[in-house]
Amino acid sequence: MSHLTDLPTWAAIVVCGLVLLGAAIALIGSLGLLRLPDFYTRLHAPTLATSGGVILICTASIICFAVLQSRWVFHEVLIIVFVIMTTPVTLMLLGQAALYRDRVEQRRGVPLKQKPLPEESAE
Structure with missing residues (x-):
């Protein structure tokens, strides 16, 4: 039998x-x-919306099992932490790799590599 029948209506x-x-x-x-x-x-x-969806679903799981007091919610917290930590890193790495590829292939509309700003001379 499932313990979900013990979950309050709210x-x-x-x-x-x-x-x-x-x-x-x-x-x-x-x-x-x-x-x-x-x-x-x-x-x-997918990086922004899907990670937001995963966080909401994990939050629902945390609420469910916290109210039922049937187990620790450590797994859900770990999932949320790892999604929050890895999503921006993955987004940046994929974007930089695609930009590098587009620059090598000299595609139109790709911004050129920016030159560093000249340092001001110390007076």
């Missing part, structure tokens, strides 16, 4: 709302990956 509504909202946001991010025109705009949809 908690079930909050958990259900968070899971549905997280799933909808993750779906929007996945659709953005399919529909957006180029790599640079496509890069933002």
